[in-house]
Amino acid sequence: MAELNDSGGGGGKKGSGKVRSKKANAKVDLTAMVDLAFLLITFFMLTTTLSKPQSMDLGLPDKPDINDPEPPKPPEAADDRTVTILLGGENEIKWYYGLPSNPFEGPSDATYGKVGIRAELLKKKETIAQKYNNDPKKGMIVIIKPSKKSTYKNMVDILDEMAICDVKTYAIVDITPDELAKLEKK
Secondary structure (H helix, E strand, O other): OOEEEEOOOOOOOOOOOOOOOOOOOEEEEOHHHHHHHHHHHHHHHHHOOOOOOOOOOOOOOOOOOOOOOOOOOOOOOOOOOEEEEEEOOOOOEEEEEEOOOOEEEEEEEEOOOOOOHHHHHHHHHHHHHHHOOOOHHHOOEEEEEEOOOOOHHHHHHHHHHHHHOOOOEEEEOOOOHHHHHHHHOO
């Protein structure tokens, strides 16, 4: 039992001759207070929301029908609004502006971060927005093509760059052999 003792004693000087009755020690039982504290702690732990994990929404296409003899073709993208990012091994990034067969610009090397691919994406986004008079339906399209040598961290980093640069339209596509050769060319 938890208790608080107050040793107050019956005051008076020794030898004063007066007889006083001895006061009983005051005892306060703290058991109920301890129980209440544990109940409150338990209540607040159960009712408080802990930080929820943050995740990025990623829309994936439907699985192709097995009975369909011809696989679905990827949608056509406007060559003057398309930026393709190739992800290689050892944090390597190459990007180009335009179609793979005849790019307007690139392929160029880049790095992750503020002065790397983010700066390039922001420049291209601004250029495309000015070209189409800031039409929201004619924004930049980014095609992300990871190679087998790229890591999961590289993929997460490039998706973070899409969120930071506020790129509305992007897709993750398989890399072609021609692009793989471009990626491996130093």
